[in-house]
Amino acid sequence: MAAPALTFLGAAGTVTGSKFLVESGGTRLLVDCGLYQGERRWRALNWEAPPVDPATLDAVALTHAHLDHCGYLPALVRAGFTGPVHATAGTAALAAVILRDSAHLQEEEAEGARRGGWSRHDPPLPLYTVADADAAVAALRPLGEDPAVRVDGATGATVTFVPAGHILGASSVLVETGGRSVLFSGDLGRPDHPVLRPRARPPAARTVVVESTYGDRAHPEVDPEHRVMADAIRRTVRRGGSVVVPAFAVDRTEVVLLAIADLVESGAIPDVPVWVDSPMALAALDIYADPAHADEVRPEALSRLRRLPGLRTAHTAEESIRLNTPGTPCIIVSASGMATGGRVVHHLRYLLPQARNTVLLTGYQAVGTRGRDLQEGARELKMAGRYVPVRAEVVTLDDFSVHADADELLAWLGELPEPPESVHVVHGEPAAARALADGIRERFDCAVSVPRYGERVLLD
Structure with missing residues (x-):
């Protein structure tokens, strides 16, 4: 049986489009299913065939409900995905709103482009429709009181959700399969989020995938008087x-x-x-x-x-x-x-x-x-x-970010119960990802990479 592996299908080389494929034996799990935003070269990937055959996926697990982490789900479902989408109750509630709104806006923009004649396509079409979004929402499976869920498949996997303090329902996701463990940070919140309670401490994992949105900078001190x-x-x-x-x-x-x-x-x-x-x-x-x-x-x-x-x-x-x-x-x-x-x-x-x-x-x-x-x-x-x-x-305004900065990301890694074997830095612009990777190398005794789009690694 092949060793469990991780493939970076999004948020590699850019700050959006999060998608990570975990394979173990015959089990295939996609962690996050995000939409690309920003530069045209990345947005163009939204229109290509899914980077993994949707029909072969056993499940999807969402870290949170922002569009760059869940917004590709309707396209995945339309292309043949029929499994469950596991998420916290907060993420499921917000994702239902976000996906339907995204589909509505895309339909509206396509119709506006058709009437205005400013699209290069004839006729201009949305990436997905409200009906596609409804189908994706129907696949959502909110967690109950147990933060862990079992993913069915040839070998199976356990997925555990740990509060990340970024938005309501946001979690880090721990995947355990085939005797290996990989922790996805998702988007990490700041310790002093003004609306949400603080995040939880991360669980132990041999492999860690960490975001780097603000990996090259420290937030200025928050001015309480704004x-x-x-x-x-x-x-x-x-x-x-x-x-x-x-x-x-x-x-x-x-x-x-x-x-x-x-x-x-x-x-x-x-x-x-x-x-x-x-x-x-x-x-x-x-x-x-x-x-x-x-x-x-x-x-x-x-x-x-x-x-x-x-x-x-x-x-x-x-x-x-x-x-x-x-x-x-x-x-x-x-x-x-x-x-x-x-x-x-x-x-x-x-x-x-x-x-x-x-x-x-x-x-x-x-x-x-x-x-x-x-x-x-x-x-x-x-x-x-x-x-x-x-x-x-x-x-x-520099004091409204609810993303952890470089120091806070390193502090989160430092809270792991035991050092990981390897850390992969994703979900950041190249300079930010490289800076955070350098910081991790200086502070922790582990292998560190900034993965390329499509890169596949074996899990420790």
Whole structure:
């Protein structure tokens, strides 16, 4: 029988598209099934045939519900995957919302491209449909009270989920099969997440696959008074403009709203309308507030959110469109966080050309995204086939990340009950992955690699 092996089918050489294949005898498990975002060369992989025959997979295990970790599931199911998708209850609840929203946006964008005539394809098609997303949601199998699940297959595998503190339901995933063990960090949260309780200590594993989103840097010390944000909002309101906050619908919206609530309550910013314009973000807010997930959420965070007096919600497309000409200063929190799609794109299209407005970037902006272009000083952005001038103020906020930084990633590895034999560094841009790999080599006595896309290694 062949030794258990691990193949890197995503998040290798880039920060999105997480997919990792674990094979042991006749058992095949895919850990994460993410969508590529950012640069065109990576996004093109979403349209290619799945990197593994879906019909041969026994199961999928999800670390969490962000699109770059679960967003390829509908395509996998459509291509022939019929097994279960194991996830925590929080991940399953959020993934259902995220996958359906992703499919809806893709259908909407394909139809908009057809009407506008700006696609190179005739006719333009979505990567997958809402029906495909519904089929993927039907495959989700939320965990019960036991954090471990048995994967059926010729030899079988045990998958254990350990809280990672990144978003609701986020976990590190330990796979034990054929006498080998491999731990996938997933996306690791910070020790002081303002909404979620801290992550758990990692379990022992001979092989570790660790993310490196911020592997080459340390986060600045968090300013509890959010002075950079407060100053930008006050400046914008004084000149009669609106503040647009591209924010990931899941978790980042909650964190941003919590900061705004504290600033309003302290009098640091004026009490202007605060709009949440993302159906997915509104659904995620409800999931975070669900008593079923109370063991993961800091109770005081939800009570502080409820004290935000100007909080308003835009449910319909018509309400969203009206926010492009609000008539009075306001704050618009809208997905997506890197401005790659969703309602925030049309807000940027209308509000970027006006110097009185401000865009607040609140998290990691991947190479090739509109958010990264704005962060790097772009004077124009291309949206819906046209270039839009950037005259609005653009401010990057460094204290909203819920990703562990380099020091925190090394600290997590240091908490392992015993040193691993090998560590593989993934889910980062090349410079970040290499920097973290160097840090691991200096601190730990183990083999370290930065795997290539498609690379296969035997498990220790």
